Structures are given as C-alpha cells and as structure tokens.
Amino acid sequence: MLVPVASVSCAARAADLGLRYAEVAGLHSTDLRERDEEHSLRVRGKGSMERIVLVPADLARAIRVRGAGFLFPGDYNGHISPHYLGKRVNHLLPAGVTMHMLRRRFATIAYNVEQDTFTVQRLLGHASPATTQIYVDIHDDTLRPTVEAVSAHQGTVGMALARVKAGAAGTIRTPTRPGNRTRCGRLCVNGRPSTGMRSSGRGARSAGGPPRLSIWRRS
Incomplete structure (x- = not known):
C-alpha cells in the first residue's frame, strides 16, 4: 500500500514530537482534542499506556483534513503497519536520518529547555526516567554554567575549611x-x-x- 507523501510528512511531524512508530501508525481522528484553542493528541503507547501530547496548530489541521477514522488506514488492525510506515518516513527524511532519530532529537531539545528529566519522561511515554536519560544528549554549552557554579561553591567551602584549619593551628x-x-x-x-x-x-x-x-x- 502506497502512503501519500502528504501523509508521510504528517507522520514525520508526529515523530518529531516524540511519538514512536506504532504510536503514529495507530493515530485515529478521535484522538485529536481541542480545548481553549489548544490542540492535543491522545497517544496509545507501550503496555496500553495512554498519554496526552500537545501538538501545534498546523499539525492539528493536517490531521483534521485526513477525515474520520485512522490517519493511516491499512490491514494491520485497521491501520498501516508501524514497520512499513517507518520505512516510508525514513525514505522521505535526509540520508542517515530515521524516524526514531526524530524522537531522540525531540527528547534532547525538550530536556535542554528546562533540564527536567521527569517532564521529558512523561512526554515520551517512558516507564522509567532511566530510559529517558539514554535518549537525552547533553549539549556542551550547558555544562560550563554547571561547572562554574560548582567551582564557586567549592571556593566558598575551601575558604571555610582554611579558616577551620587555621584555627586548629592556633592562629585564631x-x-x-x-x-x-x-x-x-x-x-x-x-x-x-x-x-x-x-x-x-x-x-x-x-x-x-x-x-x-x-x-x-x-x-
């Protein structure tokens, strides 16, 4: 079954929001929600666990124009096979980039915004934060402020220890x-x-x- 390029682009956008192959393949029109002009998707993840993912307005429009039913209809429980959808999306992406890499990129960007592992864990639908940590790539430019803060703290502690040591030597x-x-x-x-x-x-x-x-x- 040939998937239209527009549908593949929609799938790539969904993966760029951290969704898995199977989660994108199983999206249904009823999963799209709107409240106070904000759009979200109900996503069915591993272990039948559900989570809510916020989506931008342009992606919500692309999902809505697909009509009622599964976004990617097929013979795999009513929708397209996750494996086949992944192959189609990977073919559309630049060489060396896969649908799963989009999910990992989302994890890294999301973490570097607030540096909150538990928030990213919830967005990705991971059962454990340890799995989320594997997905996250820490940027080098975020390390220097941490090192400088630790260095300043160590300097303060060092001066306090020096005063204590000086007191023990009888110089107080x-x-x-x-x-x-x-x-x-x-x-x-x-x-x-x-x-x-x-x-x-x-x-x-x-x-x-x-x-x-x-x-x-x-x-």
Whole structure:
C-alpha cells in the first residue's frame, strides 16, 4: 500500500514530537482534542499506556483534513503497519536520518529547555526516567554554567575549611586581658605563662590558688 507523501510528512511531524512508530501508525481522528484553542493528541503507547501530547496548530489541521477514522488506514488492525510506515518516513527524511532519530532529537531539545528529566519522561511515554536519560544528549554549552557554579561553591567551602584549619593551628585570635601580653600556644595560669602544665589538665592547681586556664595566642 502506497502512503501519500502528504501523509508521510504528517507522520514525520508526529515523530518529531516524540511519538514512536506504532504510536503514529495507530493515530485515529478521535484522538485529536481541542480545548481553549489548544490542540492535543491522545497517544496509545507501550503496555496500553495512554498519554496526552500537545501538538501545534498546523499539525492539528493536517490531521483534521485526513477525515474520520485512522490517519493511516491499512490491514494491520485497521491501520498501516508501524514497520512499513517507518520505512516510508525514513525514505522521505535526509540520508542517515530515521524516524526514531526524530524522537531522540525531540527528547534532547525538550530536556535542554528546562533540564527536567521527569517532564521529558512523561512526554515520551517512558516507564522509567532511566530510559529517558539514554535518549537525552547533553549539549556542551550547558555544562560550563554547571561547572562554574560548582567551582564557586567549592571556593566558598575551601575558604571555610582554611579558616577551620587555621584555627586548629592556633592562629585564631582570642580576646586578651588588659595589661597582659599575648603568647602563642602557651598555657597561662593566673595570667602568667606556665610550663609543665597541660591545657587539658582540668584539676591542675598553682601555688596562688585555683588556676584560671586560658590559651593566649599572638594577635
């Protein structure tokens, strides 16, 4: 059965919206919906799962002029065989381009608009987002903003870590008592440097009574 070129062009447009071979072949006139001047198609996908696909006005007109019934009538459950339709569409497309490649191109363009895998998954009718990720080709020009954002974040974290590291090395300035000199990393008891007493010695005492423990660092 020879499919008219106009019908093949219509099928190619449908595939360009992310539809599968079988989904395009099984389109029926009753699948076209119109609401608030917006057109959509009810698409029957794999596993008898249905989804709604928005279509532009020119494609809706092309579908409407096909009349009532299947858009591509034939002997395969009332419509044309998906395999044969795919061959006819592929013949019409440029060399090396297939009907399935149109679906993959739609997935890539749709993803690069909002970078939302779940939206693209719904548009393609995939059961799993993992399958959608296989279809999507990430453009190189979308990678640089991501890398720059991560680099800026790492720079902020790096400065914070440097401050923490500097504090561990004893370079964080602490308040000093008036009239006292500051010492770097030495334990002061009652305001005087002491040797032989650890800062962690909570029960340490000095001859002048209970010690006042503090670490004085160079300002």
